Amino acid sequence: MAISRREAFAVALAGSAAAFVRPGEAAAATLPDWKRGFDNQRIADLGNGTFLNPLIAGDHPDPSILKDGSDYYMTFSSFDSYPGLTIWHSRDLVNWEPRKAALTKNIGSVWAVSLEKHDGRYFLYIPVKAKPNAIFVIWADHIDGPWSEPVDLRLPNHIDPCHAVGEDGSRWLFLSGGDRIRLSADGLSTVGEVEHVYDPWRYPDDWDVEGFSPEGPKIHRHGEWFYMITAVGGTAGPPTGHMVIAARSRSIHGPWEQCPANPLVRTTSVAEKWWSRGHASLVEGPDGGWWSVYHGFENGYWTLGRQALLDPIEWTRDGWFRMKGGDLSQPIRKPKGGSALPHGQPLSDNFGKPLLLGSKWNFFKPVPDEARRQRVEDEALVLKASGIAPSSSSPLLLIAGDQAYQFECDVEIAPGGTAGLLLFYDEKLYCGLGFDEKRFVTHQYGIERGRPANPYGRRMRMRVTNNRHIISFHTSGDGGETWKRFDRGMEVSGYHHNVRGGFLMLRPGLYSAGEGEARFRDFRFRAL
Template sequence: MDISRRAAFGAALAGGAAALLRPGEAGAAPDRTLPAAPPPDWKRGFDDQRICDLGDGRFLNPLLAGDHPDPAILKDGADYYMTFSSFDSYPGLTIWHSRDLVNWQPRKAALTKNIGAVWAVSLEKHAGRYFLYIPVKASPNSIFVIWADHIDGPWSDPIDLGLHDHIDPCHAVGEDGSRWLFLSGGDRVRLSEDGLSTIGKVEHVYDPWHYPETWDVESFSPEGPKIHRHKGWFYMITAVGGTAGPPTGHMVIAARARSIHGPWEQCPANPLVRTVRNDEAWWSRGHASLVEAPDGSWWSVYHGFENGYWTLGRQALLDPIEWTADGWFRMTGGDLSRPIRKPGGGAPVPHGQALSDDFSGPLALGRKWNFFKPAPGESDRVSVEAGTLVLKASGKAPADSSPLLLIAGDTGYAFECDIEIAPGGTAGLVLFYDEKLYCGLGFDEKRFVTHQYGMERGRPANPYGRRLRMRVTNRQHIVAFHLSGDGGKTWKRFDRGMEVSGYHHNVRGGFLMLRPGLYSAGAGAAKFRDFRFRAL
């Protein structure tokens, strides 16, 4: 991107207001929160995306903005690795790397074969080998395992463990060296010594703590167990209350036992995390893990929805914890609306990645771009040639074309791209939740096609022919489209605006987020050049 075009892009978007923090309460006796002054805006990184490290010894949640649900974290010496539910995005299960728990970089995707919608996984290292235990929603539902001798792979082909009635596995090793998968609903099953098959039947070992019936929740849904061994105790951390629904539903509870075989004792302070008011900064907080920082302090990673932004999906959050004299622990970050002192130690890596793409090298497939519900061989549709992304057409519209999508974590952003279509082709830019809920703008050589509510609607005349430049602006759920026939020197606003605050899980289901991206349908192949993204 040359300097003049970069400046023009910035000037065109200069009206975008930065996302502001919302006030909230600090928790009881916070040991790391700083409640004295109003919290600042987030720090900005690649493409002006917000990042949590404030650069002054503090950080401000979210840890990873945008849809990063069900965090599975692994401490591996001085390195930390984390991955998230990737659902129908493939390549999936991108591995993120950190040295300080606050700054994270994506590495590679571990799962390339479409085995279904990937839910909450378990990322483990045992006897020098890495394992991912992967629950999928498919026909039938099941739990798979893949393994690798290096975190960057190559990862094995998925092995079906034949567990059709459970989700959210967590690998655990007992005091006797036995290997187990703990499962949703308080169940578990034993694993073979190599961790690649099960032994015996699923057994019920734990009845989770239940909240008062007067609380506003989605459902009981005990899920996401995480097992941690610390100072002679096994701690089981579980999510209850439902993942979405009412903002006050999702929560974190804990139990402990001296043996991996129980009995399990409920934490007297349950729930350890819960949104209690609709005006808090973060809604539906839950699905927690514990991890030790480089300086020996302890932290919890979990997810939550940002107040008013269900569309961004469940974002990763970091909460300091304190071990108490009776051997339990508590969260000390309050409602996470204020800056928190960073853990000490560890050399930070550059946080995040640029979403802009000049297509000058191999496509960052899996690390940045993902197909939605790809068919076998879907990656054969895409190639990069001298600064051009060539995407072969598939289907007739975004719904059946397996669009290429990004995770954008800001409450406002704009993205634009040069698009050239082949005769008979249709292509464009989208904000995509799933195949039944999306919006955007596409064109063929004679007409535009307006995508709204997951349907193809207006088809006004296209005066630009088979090549144009298109911009999509999503400013706090208000969407506008602009078009240029001279490479971005002059722009004309397209006469259709949209509002997308309802494009989310509580309307459609599916646990996804509204993602920016591009599609190619009809005939031939579309060419995309100079893709630029900027957070507002």
């Protein structure tokens, strides 16, 4: 049955009201709701002097934050998406705006980085998951670049670097597992060998965790002490696993004493709003108060990846600190001072300007010249075909941070081409709908599931609705005036790390495979 564009959107909006509530957790439905920003996306700032987590919705894991005068910069693990390591900017710690991507050369899957400024120069220390693992560094004299070519520090089998400067001016990289290595004065090479300097605090044996996995060390100097904040318990797995611990020393060289209140943050029940919370950094707010930024999975939404969270902290009389935000399910008073930037960005795109590669769109596992596949002309994104399916086509993807959303686009293919819209986790786990000039191509579980007849030929408008993991597709042959529901629905709550691995999220995107070029016009996104 064909329905109008307005009717279809009204149905989707009404259906999105059904919140995810686990059995026995009806109270979750009464949690406060978010304010809405670009494309109706949820934003943290409630506009009344408070904010509601997530700080930045969607997959923004392993936050590395830098206070630079009155400005704050933050970046996150970008894994196999390139351009990667988008720099986000804030002046009030709550509202964040993406700027430019710092890493354009594909050096592998990028994990938890360290963003630093030393002697007026910006540095990014970048661990890469490979065989063996490696750590690179890039630098720039301005936060927007240009950033240098990656320099291999030749540190195999180590991850999660954190740059630190000692009381004597020495520069160091602290590493996962309680290790460290000295850096040269310019920060672009290492000196000596890796040494073990810290044995992290251990949790009781009967706790449900993924594994010990001490990782993500962050070094902060405050007053007379150096503080080392570490994640243990595993990044994913059981919701109660990931946690934040701390130790301190009067010298960068140790010895390190454990915080008596460890763990400082831990999800203790699957009923909590945020799961697997950890990988924390400390930062001073614009009013002199102190905060912690870390990540967590949203209850019931592993598919959204690890989202950035903001937690107020309090320094205690004994020289330690504690987190004050509880399970982060309720609004929190904003830091005072600092001007608010527009939060986030529109995900809709009329392709009237060059593609925002890095700050909005990313290729998945691109080859070195992947960006040459795309160009924008006559208000259309022209994407050269690559591969034979989404798994081999290096699709263009977005990060969508809402529990329910809808996106649509006009798609035109060349003879021999196949193109369409996707919800993409990685090359082995995705779903979506594409078409060639004679047949549709349905994708589910990362495989082709069927090829029903295509009545529209080489051009149609397509819509995907993700209504809290329930997926539906609509197609239109008249530019979206009327829509027909496609005869295959899907459920994608299992498209996430605990099923597939990889630490990624389920992302909306576009693909072009086969032969020739596909043209995408009038891409519209709306959170529901």
